[in-house]
Amino acid sequence: MNLRTLFFLISLFVIQMVNSQLIDKNWVRLAATKDENFLKSPEARRIAENVLSYQKNNGGWEKNVPMHKVLSDDEVQKLLRSKNDFTVTTIDNDATTQEMRFLANVARFQPDERYRTAFLKGIDYLLKAQYENGGWPQFYPIQSNYSSHITYNDDAMVNVLFLWQELLEKRQSFPISIPAETFPEIQKSFYKGIDIILKTQYRQNGKLTVWCAQHDEFSLFPAKARAYELPSLSGKESATLVLFLMSLKNPSPEVIRSVESAVNWFKINKITGFKEVRIDGDKKWVKDLNAIPIWARFSDLETNEPFFCDRDGIRKKSYSEIGFERRNGYAWFTDAPSQVLEKYGAWKMENVKTLPDKNLYTVSKDGTGDFDNIQQAIDHCKSFPEERITIFIKNGIYEEKVKLHQWNTNLKILGESKEKTIIRFGDYFAKMDKARNSTFFTPTFLVEGNDAILENLTIENSAGEVGQAITLSIVANRTAIVNCRLLGNQDTLFLDQEAKILIKDSYIEGTTDFIFGGATAFFENCEIHSKKNSFITAPSTPKGSGFGFVFTNCRLTASEGLNEVYLGRPWRNFAQSVFINSDFGNHISPKGWDNWNKKEAEKTTFFGEFGNTGKGADLSGRVSWSKKLSEKEALKFTKKNVLKDELRKNWYKMADQK
Numbered sequence: 001m002n003l004r005t006l007f008f009l010i011s012l013f014v015i016q017m018v019n020s021q022l023i024d025k026n027w028v029r030l031a032a033t034k035d036e037n038f039l040k041s042p043e044a045r046r047i048a049e050n051v052l053s054y055q056k057n058n059g060g061w062e063k064n065v066p067m068h069k070v071l072s073d074d075e076v077q078k079l080l081r082s083k084n085d086f087t088v089t090t091i092d093n094d095a096t097t098q099e100m101r102f103l104a105n106v107a108r109f110q111p112d113e114r115y116r117t118a119f120l121k122g123i124d125y126l127l128k129a130q131y132e133n134g135g136w137p138q139f140y141p142i143q144s145n146y147s148s149h150i151t152y153n154d155d156a157m158v159n160v161l162f163l164w165q166e167l168l169e170k171r172q173s174f175p176i177s178i179p180a181e182t183f184p185e186i187q188k189s190f191y192k193g194i195d196i197i198l199k200t201q202y203r204q205n206g207k208l209t210v211w212c213a214q215h216d217e218f219s220l221f222p223a224k225a226r227a228y229e230l231p232s233l234s235g236k237e238s239a240t241l242v243l244f245l246m247s248l249k250n251p252s253p254e255v256i257r258s259v260e261s262a263v264n265w266f267k268i269n270k271i272t273g274f275k276e277v278r279i280d281g282d283k284k285w286v287k288d289l290n291a292i293p294i295w296a297r298f299s300d301l302e303t304n305e306p307f308f309c310d311r312d313g314i315r316k317k318s319y320s321e322i323g324f325e326r327r328n329g330y331a332w333f334t335d336a337p338s339q340v341l342e343k344y345g346a347w348k349m350e351n352v353k354t355l356p357d358k359n360l361y362t363v364s365k366d367g368t369g370d371f372d373n374i375q376q377a378i379d380h381c382k383s384f385p386e387e388r389i390t391i392f393i394k395n396g397i398y399e400e401k402v403k404l405h406q407w408n409t410n411l412k413i414l415g416e417s418k419e420k421t422i423i424r425f426g427d428y429f430a431k432m433d434k435a436r437n438s439t440f441f442t443p444t445f446l447v448e449g450n451d452a453i454l455e456n457l458t459i460e461n462s463a464g465e466v467g468q469a470i471t472l473s474i475v476a477n478r479t480a481i482v483n484c485r486l487l488g489n490q491d492t493l494f495l496d497q498e499a500k501i502l503i504k505d506s507y508i509e510g511t512t513d514f515i516f517g518g519a520t521a522f523f524e525n526c527e528i529h530s531k532k533n534s535f536i537t538a539p540s541t542p543k544g545s546g547f548g549f550v551f552t553n554c555r556l557t558a559s560e561g562l563n564e565v566y567l568g569r570p571w572r573n574f575a576q577s578v579f580i581n582s583d584f585g586n587h588i589s590p591k592g593w594d595n596w597n598k599k600e601a602e603k604t605t606f607f608g609e610f611g612n613t614g615k616g617a618d619l620s621g622r623v624s625w626s627k628k629l630s631e632k633e634a635l636k637f638t639k640k641n642v643l644k645d646e647l648r649k650n651w652y653k654m655a656d657q658k
Helices: 003-023 028-029 042-054 073-081 098-108 113-129 153-173 180-200 235-247 255-270 322-329 337-351 373-378 435-441 599-603 637-642 649-655
Strands: 272-280 282-287 359-362 389-393 394-397 402-404 411-415 422-425 443-448 451-457 460-463 470-473 481-482 483-486 493-497 500-504 507-510 515-517 520-525 529-531 535-539 547-552 555-560 565-566 576-580 608-609
Touching: 028 098, 042 098, 042 113, 073 555, 098 153, 113 180, 113 443, 153 235, 180 255, 180 507, 235 255, 235 337, 282 322, 322 500, 359 373, 402 451, 402 493, 411 470, 460 507, 470 547, 481 649, 500 637, 500 649, 520 637, 535 576, 555 637, 565 576, 565 608
Parallel strands: 359 389, 389 411, 394 422, 402 443, 411 451, 422 460, 443 470, 451 481, 460 483, 470 493, 481 500, 483 507, 493 515, 500 520, 507 529, 515 535, 520 547, 529 555, 535 565, 547 576, 576 608
Antiparallel strands: 272 282
């Protein structure tokens, strides 16, 4: 045997050994390999032939196909006959993008025009598959099932965006030559993809959190997939989305806010002190104080609590409650967010410029302000500032719950215009499910910090007529509401006891008890609009208080057809409401007041009137226990007397300061 023959036999043996090893390798890993020796080999070229055979005529590939397996002649012919089977083309489970990457990697060392043609067909497929809003469905052409949703599941959509990112960065240095006119299309697709990621990030009570594995392609809300994949917040898919956003150069303020919000969610909702183990082939959940942090695959959209599901689609609190097959056949936990948290520090140092403390911040929906979210602006403010801080909100509809915490004192929330700066949310009693006190969890806007001013705003509880649903809740002292619109139904405005509150030049609407609570409040030049025959005020004034609710120079209006609206009724027995020099429509009941079926309250309440005008102001039919104030008695109810405060005697004048 000569040396040439020996070398040939040795080479053949090595190739056979390589082949036998590759056949057993995982195709996903092989598709992404950068091993130069392999990519130059005849074996890589053989696999590339398979990849070409599997590509459909629309440019896509099907999923879960081991492209590296040796194909028989019959299998190749079958593939050729199925070139127009477009029902299987997808981006799920790494399909299409991984085949394109493999062809590009091989083409770097073994150029072939067929690889370029296939790659460009793949680009065309991905561009056509994208929705106009920027998302991608799981399968394209679109199928009439859950796969039509915008699909973050198993990183399907992000894989496309990472590919686009690489093409845009490398351009002419990419191993596949791409026509110059294609790059603007890829760039447009890339930015649309970023935009839909930002738009689908879930807001929980107005705060950005993370994402669901799939979102409805029309409403953009979290959506259901398989029976055990319910709408939820996903730890796994959200981690990859954040890593993608963190990879962007010169990130926009919106991208930065998105990343920071998601990172905050990951920090709050990590699970520590527990881990998964397999005991006799079955997953168990055990305590381990040294376990690495993990996150749930599915977390509740409102409470963030992990949940689990079997094929019956019924939520469970632990996976010990679901069957063996689903418990062990699905990844219910992930450590993927750990990678985000590891990289976050360096990313923040490079990209996030901390806003200095200042006295004016701007909130804008279009990204031109310091923040695009009101609560983020409030949370950024210095605690207990000595000088007033103003948050200026540009026109727009802000769908969020807003809270001025106790430490957010001396804040002014100033809208650009009363009609067009709208803060809206829709919580209500039954939705909150907090037992008998659920009402107080419903406010769209909650003020706990003293010395606040709210001006030029529309604040709305959009729940509709569903029972108790607070629009604005004030549980702080020395609060001024100026030139605002408070929209709601039952319990629109809650004013807590022991507080002094000024409400002027504002519109307040509601149905039943829509101004209620125990505070001392002075209403000046306001329109009080009743939407049904019911009760305007329901004071719970504490015993011994000098004043309750005082309305001066106000207008009482109503929806058409109303004729039995009462000025008030006592929520508690020492209730106080007084109307002075106000205009009453004919919707006001001749009786004026109601005792709430509490006869004893007639002796302790103080419901009074003086100098009012209009068809509803006739006192002749009033209940005997209400008060017809004299001019001298009415002089007691001045703004200065009602709102005086020992700490800051003329604090209410701040509402007139521009």
